[in-house]
Amino acid sequence: xxxxxxxxxxxxxxxxxxxxxxxxxxxxxxxxxxxxxxxxxxxxxxxxxxxxxxxxxxxxxxxxxxxxxxxxxxxxxxxxxxxxxxxxxxxxxxxxxxxxxxxxxxxxxxxxxxxxxxxxxxxxxxxxxxxxxxxxxxxxxxxxxxxxxxxxxxxxxxxxxxxxxxxxxxxxxxxxxxxxxxxxxxxxxxxxxxxxxxxxxxxxxxxxxxxxxxxxxxxxxxxxxxxxxxxxxxxxxxxxxxxxxxxxxxxxxxxxxxxxxxxxxxxxxxxxxxxxxxxxxxxxxxxxxxxxxxxxxxxxxxxxxxxxxxxxxxxxxxxxxxxxxxxxxxxxxxxxxxxxxxxxxxxxxxxxxxxxxxxxxxxxxx
Amino acid sequence: xxxxxxxxxxxxxxxxxxxxxxxxxxxxxxxxxxxxxxxxxxxxxxxxxxxxxxxxxxxxxxxxxxxxxxxxxxxxxxxxxxxxxxxxxxxxxxxxxxxxxxxxxxxxxxxxxxxxxxxxxxxxxxxxxxxxxxxxxxxxxxxxxxxxxxxxxxxxxxxxxxxxxxxxxxxxxxxxxxxxxxxxxxxxxxxxxxxxxxxxxxxxxxxxxxxxxxxxxxxxxxxxxxxxxxxxxxxxxxxxxxxxxxxxxxxxxxxxxxxxxxxxxxxxxxxxxxxxxxxxxxxxxxxxxxxxxxxxxxxxxxxxxxxxxxxxxxxxxxxxxxxxxxxxxxxxxxxxxxxxxxxxxxxxxxxxxxxxxxxxxxxxxx
Numbered sequence: 001x002x003x004x005x006x007x008x009x010x011x012x013x014x015x016x017x018x019x020x021x022x023x024x025x026x027x028x029x030x031x032x033x034x035x036x037x038x039x040x041x042x043x044x045x046x047x048x049x050x051x052x053x054x055x056x057x058x059x060x061x062x063x064x065x066x067x068x069x070x071x072x073x074x075x076x077x078x079x080x081x082x083x084x085x086x087x088x089x090x091x092x093x094x095x096x097x098x099x100x101x102x103x104x105x106x107x108x109x110x111x112x113x114x115x116x117x118x119x120x121x122x123x124x125x126x127x128x129x130x131x132x133x134x135x136x137x138x139x140x141x142x143x144x145x146x147x148x149x150x151x152x153x154x155x156x157x158x159x160x161x162x163x164x165x166x167x168x169x170x171x172x173x174x175x176x177x178x179x180x181x182x183x184x185x186x187x188x189x190x191x192x193x194x195x196x197x198x199x200x201x202x203x204x205x206x207x208x209x210x211x212x213x214x215x216x217x218x219x220x221x222x223x224x225x226x227x228x229x230x231x232x233x234x235x236x237x238x239x240x241x242x243x244x245x246x247x248x249x250x251x252x253x254x255x256x257x258x259x260x261x262x263x264x265x266x267x268x269x270x271x272x273x274x275x276x277x278x279x280x281x282x283x284x285x286x287x288x289x290x291x292x293x294x295x296x297x298x299x300x301x302x303x304x305x306x307x308x309x310x311x312x313x314x315x316x317x318x319x320x321x322x323x324x325x326x327x328x329x330x331x332x333x334x335x336x337x338x339x340x341x342x343x344x345x346x347x348x349x350x351x352x353x354x355x356x357x358x359x360x361x362x363x364x365x366x
Numbered sequence: 367x368x369x370x371x372x373x374x375x376x377x378x379x380x381x382x383x384x385x386x387x388x389x390x391x392x393x394x395x396x397x398x399x400x401x402x403x404x405x406x407x408x409x410x411x412x413x414x415x416x417x418x419x420x421x422x423x424x425x426x427x428x429x430x431x432x433x434x435x436x437x438x439x440x441x442x443x444x445x446x447x448x449x450x451x452x453x454x455x456x457x458x459x460x461x462x463x464x465x466x467x468x469x470x471x472x473x474x475x476x477x478x479x480x481x482x483x484x485x486x487x488x489x490x491x492x493x494x495x496x497x498x499x500x501x502x503x504x505x506x507x508x509x510x511x512x513x514x515x516x517x518x519x520x521x522x523x524x525x526x527x528x529x530x531x532x533x534x535x536x537x538x539x540x541x542x543x544x545x546x547x548x549x550x551x552x553x554x555x556x557x558x559x560x561x562x563x564x565x566x567x568x569x570x571x572x573x574x575x576x577x578x579x580x581x582x583x584x585x586x587x588x589x590x591x592x593x594x595x596x597x598x599x600x601x602x603x604x605x606x607x608x609x610x611x612x613x614x615x616x617x618x619x620x621x622x623x624x625x626x627x628x629x630x631x632x633x634x635x636x637x638x639x640x641x642x643x644x645x646x647x648x649x650x651x652x653x654x655x656x657x658x659x660x661x662x663x664x665x666x667x668x669x670x671x672x673x674x675x676x677x678x679x680x681x682x683x684x685x686x687x688x689x690x691x692x693x694x695x696x697x698x699x700x701x702x703x704x705x706x707x708x709x710x711x712x713x714x715x716x717x718x719x720x721x722x723x724x725x726x727x728x729x730x731x732x
Contacts, residue, residue, distance in 0.1 A: 029499065031499055032498065032499050032500070033495075033496050033497065033498055033499060034493045034494070034495060034496065034497040034498075034499065034502060034527055035495060035496075035527070036495050036527050036529060037527075038493065038525065038527050039493065039525060039526045039527025039528070040527075045525060048525060049525070052499075052502065052503060052506060053506060053523065053525070056506045056507060056509070056510045057489070057506070057509070057510060057513070057520040057523070059519050059520070059521070061486075061519065061521035061522070062520065062521060062522070062523070068522060069486070069521035069522040071485070071486055071521065071543065073444065073446055073485055073486070073543060073544070073545045074440075074443065074444030074446075074545055077440065077443050077444055078439065078440030078443055078444060080439055080440075080446060080543070082486060082488060082521060082522055082541075082543055083488070083522050084488035084489070084490045084522055084523060084524050084539065084541055085490065085524045086490040086491075086492050086524055086526045086539060087526075088492060088526045088528050088532075090532075119437070119439055120427075120435070120437055120439070120448060122448060122449070122450035122541050123423070123450070124450045124451065124452040124490075124539045124541075125452075126452050126454060126492070126537055127400045127404065127405065128400070129399075129400060129401060129402050130399050130400065130401075131399065131400040132398065132399055132400075133395065133397055133398050133399060133400060133418075134398075136400060136418065137418060140418060140419060140422045140423070141422060143422070143423070144422045144423060147423070153425050153427065154423040154425070154428065155425070155427035155428060155435035155437065155448060156427070156428070156434060156435040156448055156449050156450055157419065157423070157428070157450065158450050158451045158452055159404065159405060159411060159414060159415070159419070160405045160452045160453075160454045160537075160730075161400055161401070161402050161403075161404050161405025161406075161729070162405070162454050162534060162537075162729075162730060163402060163729065163730075165531070166456075166533070166534040167532065167533055167534070167537075168528060168532040168533070171492055171526075171528075171533075171537070173450065173452060173490045173539035173541075175448075175450055175488050175490075175539075175541035177437065177439060177446070177448055177543065178439070179439045179440055363527070363528075363529065364526075364528060364529075
């Protein structure tokens with residue numbers, strides 16, 4: 001369906017090579033200890049990934065750094081998407097959701113971002129001795145409701161318990177398996193200059209909801225997590241805009257980090273208009289109080305889509321026609337230069353480089 | 367290849383129904399808090415599973431309670447096995463292995479027990495703030511060596527960091543995907559009276575090695591973990607004994623717990639000869655000192671196989687021909703009664719019921 005693979009393969013390869021070179025030279029892991037920033041999803045996480053994990057585990061699947069790996073375990077007959085995420089959010093319950101709901105939605109969404117139909121989940125529980133069984137039951141019930149809503153099944157699982165003080169109540173890992181239709185080929189590396197960038201709705205809700213719940217901060221308006229399964233939205237989007245280059249859910253590190261990942265993986269620049277990025281007024285106000293950029297805050301029910309310019313209108317209409325995408329907006333475009341960077345055009349006609357999240361102002365947000 | 371499906375379907379269904387009934391009446395989750403026993407793999411783990419997790423998540427895949435789920439994500443074209451396990455072993459390094467090696471072998475083995483060829487792993491790291499990067503690097507290098515040895519690839523991953531004191535250095539989740547050949551249909555529920563029970567070697571090595579490392583107990587002879595990838599051994603076994611009913615790796619809860627699971631899932635009895643079960647003298651001695659039954663200790667490089675009587679000789683020969691099975695032994699047989707129980711015939715001509723592990727004498731062994 002996408003035709004650029006044939007048209008620009010040498011250019012694509014050259015770009016990938018440049019991106020790989022840039023990665024090799026840029027990332028050297030100097031830290032002697034693990035810090036919270038290594039789990040932020042931002043710059044330090046990338047550092048750990050590029051400086052340690054990818055060189056060790058690296059292969060053609062991992063090197064793509066997409067949200068899920070696309071596998072062909074039966075010699076090409078039927079492609080399967082496979083992804084994993086651990087959830088360590090604190091507190092376990094927050095306005096709009098809980099760790100169980102998040103663990104289902106997050107992994108469903110990683111499959112959806114690969115263009116897959118999510119089918120099967122695994123659940124790995126790590127429980128702290130002394131956890132109230134009522135809490136576990138509540139989380140399990142929440143997962144049950146979430147899998148039913150998403151139309152997926154939990155097909156395999158594992159439970160470990162560690163002594164009191166050796167974990168924080170509960171951690172959940174979910175891995176997911178889905179199928180990818182033959183005509184779908186999404187990857188950050190498909191992105192080319194001229195493509196348009198869309199976001200499916202208001203950004204920053206999830207991270208801010210968790211942050212306020214943890215710090216027990218009271219605002220006039222309640223902020224709810226946006227946690228939601230996005231695979232029906234992605235199916236509608238891909239039907240309307242089959243040339244879609246890539247999808248990403250801007251979780252840890254927020255929209256800013258996801259856009260930087262696209263820029264680096266595709267070897268392109270990204271230009272976005274600050275004024276076009278939808279942010280709820282109450283989230284914006286909380287961000288100003290806390291001194292955090294809403295573009296660095298995790299979302300759990302939003303997606304970024306990069307689409308060819310001629311399909312941008314259809315893509316936006318498809319997003320807006322779905323309840324989870326009614327606030328969708330066209331926020332920017334892909335540019336050739338500066339390669340590997342995101343430029344934020346501000347309201348007053350200025351522009352600044354929008355970096356990945358540095359440090360971790362919001363630890364344990366998912 | 368197995369013909370009993372057609373021959374005894376009504377009997378099989380009746381047995382499954384009885385087993386389900388027994389489960390429903392037997393397991394009521396009364397605990398108000400999570401205890402270490404819930405993670406032991408033994409009776410309390412089953413209680414948690416049957417009293418909470420299965421009723422909530424339950425479906426045709428989970429209800430089988432096999433080591434991996436067998437899926438057909440592309441409408442029957444090519445079956446895929448999917449499994450998950452979290453590793454929380456303490457200490458991270460022990461004689462014969464470390465958490466990284468264990469995380470690869472354990473999940474490879476769960477796929478192998480389903481008769482699958484292991485192909486792809488995911489890795490979910492949960493790291494404690496302050497973990498020495500050198501330790502992480504050592505574990506990652508160990509995983510890299512283990513995946514290369516096993517011929518699998520790590521294709522997707524995730525890293526989370528929690529604040530100091532909220533985890534214990536590092537936990538690892540690995541999930542795995544493999545393919546199952548058309549002719550292989552392994553499940554505990556295939557087991558019928560008259561079948562023979564084999565073990566692939568000495569039992570109790572892994573759990574005892576970790577226990578001694580943790581308690582810094584010194585014995586004259588060093589006990590090494592048996593951690594090893596078993597998929598080549600299972601491939602050899604299945605080629606020699608294609609009628610094999612089921613395979614199980616007796617990890618948490620040991621051989622005793624795995625045999626009880628078979629008895630309960632298949633609605634049969636299991637009779638084993640204590641004297642035929644191979645245990646290293648040094649492991650037996652340590653067990654006597656610590657007051658632990660070697661049949662309750664975790665193994666990470668051993669399997670139990672239930673095979674039809676006419677293939678028992680071929681199966682045993684195939685196991686013994688492989689380096690990881692050279693101490694394999696025929697240890698017992700499947701009997702009709704007492705249903706759901708394991709009978710241990712002791713050296714002096716006596717017999718006793720061999721129960722699942724109760725409590726958790728060896729927490730955080732994997």
